[in-house]
Amino acid sequence: MITQTEQQLAQALVRGEYPEASVPLLAGAVHLLADELAHAGNPVPHKDIREAMDVLRKHRQFEHVHEIGNAWHDTRGCDPIIQRLLAQAMVELGALERADELLDEMDQMRTACPNDLEFKAQETDFFALRGRIRKQRFVLTNDMNQLVASIDCYEKQWQIAPSFFLGGNVLALRVRLHEQIPQPIHDLIDLAHDVLNLATTTVRSKPSDPWALATASEANLALHRLQPAAGWNESAELWLYRFLFHPKCGPFETESYSRQLREVWGGSPLEESTCEGRLARIFERHVLHTQRRWSADVHHLRRLQQNPEELEKNFSGEKAFTVDDIRTMLTLIPNIGCVTNKEGVRLGTGFLIQGSFFGVEGLLFITNAHVISDTVPKAIFCADARVTFEVEADSGMPPCRVQEVLFSSEPGQLGNVTQAPGMLDVTICRLDRTPIGAQGLCVADKIPLPSPKVKAFVVGHPRAGEMQFSLQDSVLLDVCAHDRLMHYRTPTDPGSSGSPVFNKYWEVIAVHHAGSQTCPRLSGEGLYEANEGITLHSIFSGWRGVPYKH
Structure with missing residues (x-):
């Protein structure tokens, strides 16, 4: 097996390649690229940075896209493709206001350079990102004005240059609006057929594109919602399976359609009586068995807590874990938080434990030093760190802040057994408040002995x-x-x-x-x-x- 250096990995990224690498090695390669951009006089081709950011985006490495894009933006200004990729990363990381600011900058550049073909080539993506930001605001706030604003963004470009991608978003959002404010149903049915025709035509003409398969599934879902007796639901499932097993359907593609299904269509794997619920269930099973993980948003988690019988229904057939495992995990949720910077960019995880383990009072928050630290390069400064908890996701509560750092130890090298004990990569702190219901996670009395039968x-x-x-x-x-x-x-x-x-x-x-x-x-x-x-x-x-x- 060939050992890579950070420099070699950085060179691979700018070629648009994504070799297998450790998390620290990838982070180091990204730091090299960002540091090279930090000096405005360094001649770094924009093509290299575009390639690196795009391949990182495809692998959902949004925090690294954010780091490289920011380094370019701060020293070299607005490149249309780099700025678009940076704005997309900010959306994915939850920094919607900053993403909007980046798009405003692009609008100003587009106006100042009306004949710049690169800006013209990005117009569809600019409008789509505007729509995505407003769609996400609607998801977070349920503000119908944001829903209408999102529709306007997608629809404006759909009327200029129709595509299955734009049409699919217009369709999904207009059907969602129809549920609150009735729209002419025949217009929606016609739109669904138009989107389905565009998607299926693209499937035939560009079989290498997995997105058209997802849009075909979504158009069938819309038709089933509008004409429930017509049997469109089976076609929606068929197109979804074709999408999931397409050779170019990776984690980014899977999560994008799955998120749309959950957030816009209201699909829940617990609702198999509906078409969107069955599609969500297919997604859940696929991710569980191909990526070996299970995800749930706050609404899904609350429903499982309130309806324990659904645990048996959905997880009783699993061999790798038990229903009791899921039930226990649900009790842990109030103690596990997402760490962001002051702009809301989500960059890590942390958890609460009882301070009595360390001989002090109250709850303590633990995370990595490479996530929160005033001394570790690229970490979030303690004063800028924010912690959000899933149980408070829609409560309106402000994020928790670091009140006091009690202990910190810098990171060591991966797998280096002989390093000094100070290399623990940990920050232990108090937060200014903790969620209601958080009691701290239990700490094991001893370290388990490794064995093929011992789980972690x-x-x-x-x-x-x-x-x-x-x-x-x-x-x-x-x-x-x-x-x-x-x-x-x-x-x-x-x-x-x-x-x-x-x-x-x-x-x-x-x-x-x-x-x-x-x-x-x-x-x-x-x-x-x-x-x-x-x-x-x-x-x-x-x-x-x-x-x-x-």
Whole structure:
């Protein structure tokens, strides 16, 4: 297996390639690109930055798209493609106001340079992003004015240059509006047929494009909603299966349609009596078995808590975990938070535990030092850090803020067993408040012994998304001789940094901080695919200043 350097990985990214790499190595490569851009005099071709940002976007590495795009923007101004990719990353990371500001800048540049063909070529995407921002505001606030504003953005461009993508969004949003303010139903049916025809034509003419398959499924869903007796639901499911098994349907594509289904159509895997519910259930099963994870938004979680019989209905057939596992996980949710910067960009996870574990009072919040720190490069400054909890997602409560840092330890190198005990990659702090119902996660009394039968589960907010639980293929691989590093094979993504790692009793055993498909083994020579956490017991020893165990 060839070991890459950060420089080699950075060179691959600017070629539009995405080699397998550890989380720290990828972050280092991105830092190299951003640092190169930090000096305005450095001759960095915009084509290279476009390629790097686009390949990172395709793999949902939005925090890295954000870092590179910001570095370009701050030193070189507004490039139409780089600015679009940066604005899209800001939307995905939840910073809607900043995304709107970036689009305003592009509008000003477009007006100042009316003959610039690159700006003209991006017009459709500009309008679509405007629509996406307003759609997301509607999802967050249920403000019908935002829904109408989103429709206007998509529809304006749809009338100029019709495409299945624009038409699919216009259709979904107009059907959603129809549920609140009745629209002429025949107009909606005609629109659905137009979108379906465009999508199926594209499927035939461009079979390499998976998006047309998703739009065909969505158009059939709309027709079923408008003509429930006509049998469109089966076609919606068929097109969805074709989409999911398309060779170019990756995590970005899957999440995009799944999110539209949940947020605009109201699809819930718990509602299999509806077409959108069955589609959501297909998505849930597909992700569970192909990506080995299960995600749920706040409404899904609350419904499961209020209707425990639905746990049996939806999860009783699983072999990798039990219904009791899901039931227990639901009780943990008030204690697990998403870490953002002051602009609302979601960059990591953290969790609450009882301070009594460390010999102090109250609840303490734990995350990685590479997520929150005043000294670790690229981390969020403590004063700028914000923490949101899923249980408060629609409560109107402001984010929690860091009140006091009690302990911090800088990150170490992935898989380096012999590093000093100070390399714990952890920040322990008090928040200015904690959610109602948060009592702190339980800490395990001892570190489990590695075995193929011993499980390690991770719960967090990966890729800046909703709460996600790793459930399948979650095996504890090894613990280093110093009881500091723990390796486990469990599905994690960027944004999982700072997540709690649980044993089979749902007690915290470690803080997740990195992972790689080429991770150095803790015992013996060689590399393997693994995620790495820092054990809570080593963090406790660091807190107390206990000498390193040699």
